[in-house]
Amino acid sequence: MxxxxxxxxxxxxxxxxxxxxxxxxxxxxxxxxxxEPISYETYGESSAFNNGKEGQLPAEGSIPRGFTPYEYENSNEGYELAKANLESPLDSASIDLPRAKELYTIYCAICHGDKGDGKGNLVKREKFLGVPNYKDRVITEGSVFHVVTYGLNSMGSHANQLSQEERWQVAHYVLKLRSEL
Missing domain, CATH: 1.20.5 (Single alpha-helices involved in coiled-coils or other helix-helix interfaces)
Known part of the structure; x- marks a missing residue:
């Protein structure tokens, strides 16, 4: 009990x-x-920011971490200056030719061809015409880097796909291909 x-x-x-x-x-x-969190509407006005309408803007003159500014402008004058003055910051020990070849094959060979002769698959199929042969051009490492960064004529910029170091690798590989033609 x-x-x-x-x-x-x-x-x-x-x-x-x-x-x-x-x-x-x-x-x-x-x-x-x-x-009980405070929920906000996506893209809605909020008193959390100074002006109530948009998010915080980065400080004037600030540079994102890991980014190195490129000082040549996207113009013919900038191209000529880069061609004449710009040199690779990479030393010969930091140039990785197999990696450079891989990057070139992924991003450039479809138009410029595996040998740099301007006869890539898109040119053979007549999707793009007038892709230059590297042998026919007066190019420097700086001019190649500038064109890969900003693009030129029909070629678009590859700055979003390739880091600055990778663009220098590709520029070195393009000059290597040019010397072999």
Whole structure:
């Protein structure tokens, strides 16, 4: 009989503690902001920013981490300056020819051909015409880097696909192909 009283007492105590519990609004919250966050509308106005309409802008003159500014402008004058003055910051030990060949094959060979002769698959299928042979052009490592960075004529920029170091690798490989033609 005593065990029955203990079980009954346990049921009464448990029902007292759980009777006042409401899942939608718990009594005690350790960090209430974690349970009831403030939701914002996507692209909506917010008082969290200074002007209430757009997000925080980067500080004037700031440069993203890991980014090195390219000081030549996207113009014919910038191209000529890069051709005359720009030199690779990579030393001969840091040039990885197998990696450079791989990058060239992925991004350049489809138009310029595996040998740099201007006879890639897209040219053979007449999707693009007038892709130059590297042998016919007066190019330098700086001019190749400039063209890969900004693009020229029908060729678009590859600055989003290739890092600065990879663009220098490709420029070195293009000059290697030019010397073999």
């Amino acid at each position: 005593r065990a029955l009283y203990k079980i009954a007492l346990l049921v009464v105590v448990a029902s007292v503690f759980t009777a006042c519990f409401d899942k939608s609004a718990p009594n005690y919250q350790y960090f209430p902001n974690m349970y």
